[in-house]
Amino acid sequence: MVTIRDVAKESGFSSTTVSIVLNNAPLARYIPAATKKRIERAAEKLGYRPNQFARSLRSKRSHTVGVMVFDMTDPFCTLILRGIENTLYQASYLPILTDVHNEGSRFERYLEMLLDRRIEALIVVANWVFLDINLLADLEKSSIPTAMIGCELKTDSISSVIVDNEVGGHLALEHLHALGHRKIAIIRGPKALVDSSPRWRGIRNFAKEADLELDARLIVDMPESSDPISSFESGYKLTEELLRQKRSFTAMLAFDDMSAFGAIRALSRAGIRVPDQCSVIGFDDVATSAIYTPSLTTVRQPMETMGASAVGVVLDGINAVLEKREPTPSHRKVAPELVVRESTRRLV
């Protein structure tokens, strides 16, 4: 391995000078162009690459950000990860990816490993998670800039980026209502899930504004569960149950895209065509939604943007720490967007 001393020898200067030149440190102002050129040429010739371990040991910086995902297989993650990756890339940071599989023990072990690696910030993708108090305590005392995506904390010290669920719920019902639907079945999310209640609030608010009466017999709740597949299954079973009870409805507002897919399958099995005989709207806009048959009308969470935004937040935090300012956690709520596709249709 070629070290800075080799470059020093090759160029005829000391390692100090080489360091100053190659890092373009403040002192480089004083160094004549000729010297710089000779050093740069020597470095190039030898193919010198600074040893990051040594550099990090001295500077106490890793240029690394930890990314903790609660469940990689959740389709919600993919675009968020893309947004995170892309923004980190531009800032020359590298992400260490960990997947806690929704297990507390794994969370703790990974957090410890990441902290040992001196990550400069942490981003947690807390999709579909029933938060554990202990984990939060761990996060808080980690004392590095931290941002959570998809889940707001009471804890003020941790930043968060979430979608405005209330606006989203409002948007979804508004869309169905505008298409003329009045008998609307609604699948609400699991009680313990943080998204469930604001989303429901948005729905109720719109109903009140539009003077639309929601039929309690058409409102069902998803059971507690912890993964996307069970969300799909819940959507399927709940819809099947509604159909068995001969409830009549012309549209279905599902908690998320996965449960919407479940609903579509149940309707389709029962011989009810979507959207001809029943409209279905989801929430999230996962990758599958655009390629489903029929393609799914849904309320999009701008996931790539959310990932990018979380990186922005923690990068600010890192800079604050570097400049010895107090890092100010920010809580961002991004606007969802209605994406109209084939699964909803005007009531005729």
Next chain:
Amino acid sequence: MVTIRDVAKESGFSSTTVSIVLNNAPLARYIPAATKKRIERAAEKLGYRPNQFARSLRSKRSHTVGVMVFDMTDPFCTLILRGIENTLYQASYLPILTDVHNEGSRFERYLEMLLDRRIEALIVVANWVFLDINLLADLEKSSIPTAMIGCELKTDSISSVIVDNEVGGHLALEHLHALGHRKIAIIRGPKALVDSSPRWRGIRNFAKEADLELDARLIVDMPESSDPISSFESGYKLTEELLRQKRSFTAMLAFDDMSAFGAIRALSRAGIRVPDQCSVIGFDDVATSAIYTPSLTTVRQPMETMGASAVGVVLDGINAVLEKREPTPSHRKVAPELVVRESTRRLV
């Protein structure tokens, strides 16, 4: 930050002894249990965590593996990443995740960054990629254990884990044939894609074995393209085109799941019900396949296993290097598996 010297002071021994004890180094044999206990207690009391930078600088090890994905948004990646992550976790390695967005320049920059971090091995998830010769050269000279998933190289120095495409193609056609289908439309993959030709070979082989004549007018080719969405669109357009030409077929064998979804949409738009009037089979078994309506019959690539296998390969490589043995690259070909769901049906 508490250092080894703090522990030394607290325990009353030198930092040398502390290091020996806490790492359970060979010399620890000679150290009396009482000493060990005092040191361990001191370390615990102070909450000592060794500085990984210093450790790595000395040991020249990072306990980190680079993971390069060519396109994160490809649904093919998700489970592979899960397999990689899970296996690394068990071995106490951490992955640095990079996504090259199918761009050569990004590949080069990331490769450099990863090498600078002294990753101990590299895993490349080369889904859906038209390989560039230059990139391979870069990989070869990197001289760390490297494994490619999804794409075999002529280069013998780089390990690979791929699915047996020939067996898979064989399996797919065999399934349709067993259901009584004889007029079978086939969507072949893009020529430049490495998977295309072996998969087609498997199809042809089965046809020969079963004395089944493939109608050339029912065989279409996907154009060159570089992402999963265009695969979906190709499937859609090619099927639409076949229908417009009034070709008659009772089953469709798509190149992959994405093109199968496109085909299903085209059939469905044309009023042809799947599987009642036309069976469709895909390849891959991405997450969407199980939740599609109808759920998709497909040839599964055991993606999680492939990820785990790639980790196994490079971990062997790392050990070989450590023990100064010659690392032997291995080329694994895993067996695909037919997954029968709703989208195929016996011809009546």
Next chain:
DNA sequence: TCCCGAAGTTCGATTTAAATG
């Protein structure tokens, strides 16, 4: 005082060589 460059110290752990009784 300004410019240029070098010697020496530091970061924190591991390891070699050596010193005790």
Next chain:
DNA sequence: GCATTTAAATCGAACTTCGGG
């Protein structure tokens, strides 16, 4: 020579201090 412990060198880069012109 044996069991036990440690001083000192090392890894590679960055920064502080200093000296000569």
